[in-house]
Amino acid sequence: MGTKLIIDTDPGVDDAFAIALAAVSADVDLLGVTTVFGNVPLAMTTANARRLLQLCDRPDVPVAAGAARPLVHRNERNSTVHGVDGLSGRAGSLPEATRPLEPQDAVGLMVSLLEASDEPVTIAPIGPLTNVAALLAAHPGVRDKIARIVLMGGGMAHGNITAAAEFNIWADPEAARRVLSEDDVPCVMVPLDLTHRCAVDSAWLAKLASSGPIGKALDALTPDYLAHYRRVLGYDGIVMHDAVAVAEAINPGLLRTETYPVNVDTSAGPSRGQTLVDRRPALQDPGAQPGRLIEVATDTDLDGLREFVLTRLIEAR
Ligand code: RIB
Ligand code: CA
Secondary structure, eight states: OOEEEEEEEOOOHHHHHHHHHHHHOTTEEEEEEEEOSSSSOHHHHHHHHHHHHHHTTOTTSOEEEOOSSOSSSOOOOOOSTTOTTSSTTOGGGSOOOSSOOOSSOHHHHHHHHHHHOSSOEEEEEOSOSHHHHHHHHHOGGGGGGEEEEEEEOOOSSOOSSSSSOOHHHHHOHHHHHHHHTSOOSOEEEEOHHHHHHTOEEHHHHHHHHTSOHHHHHHHHTOHHHHHHHHHHHSSSEEOOHHHHHHHHHHSTTSEEEEEEOEEEOOSSSTTTTOEEEOOOGGGGSTTOOOOSOEEEEEEEOHHHHHHHHHHHHHTOO
């Protein structure tokens, strides 16, 4: 069996594509899905995650709910990009989950899965990092069971929820600071500078929609998200941010990465949640003392990435 994977998510339309990508991939051992507040409140992200796994015929995958709010400072702003229920108001079109929600919380499930695994596990956070920060803070003993963290988040040149900050980081900057800057678990950050370049157009979506029930159902979740990205991109398309990160998580090396220190602005000012990717050349000198370094995804074969995701979703079991 291939990659052992835990996804931490706030579905979310692009999360839906990412969860489906992992769920239908025969070479992925999807151990569990944990949910977090984010695009919509926790109750909705949790219900959405369960329904999406049912859609992909994966009631074998446990789902546990996690944080309903950030570690420290509350933020009441939910995203409007994904619709009122996180899935363009279409969550009810997905099948009801047959598997009950796990009695454990998200961190408890992650600890159980990591401890039980016979090999290190990849964690793919594709929402705010609250659950993952809590895991690292409260359970240092499982650190050696984490192969790497591959997260969608951050921006090198700009933000999306604000001029400076990308949503997942902005939603809980203190949690992001712990994961990106103040820990030592191997980490790959997939920023929106790259995910935007991986946007897919209406022709790509039409191929998906005509491929079968899963593709048709995923496409049906896109209207509100499409309306947003039509304005951002200037053409009919969507940015499947989270699927880019999960594609790297399940196919290591798909994305080209560079190694940098990354800090997170946790101040209360206009740049709160900004990721500061320190690309100063001097830091690459052998003698430099840059501190915590993480991999930042900077490039990929864009068409190859789009084809990888589409082929996997079309070949769904
Ligand atoms: O900025 C993009 C990220 O924020 C994605 O994970 C999307 O689902 C939203 O959570
Ligand atoms: Ca997300």
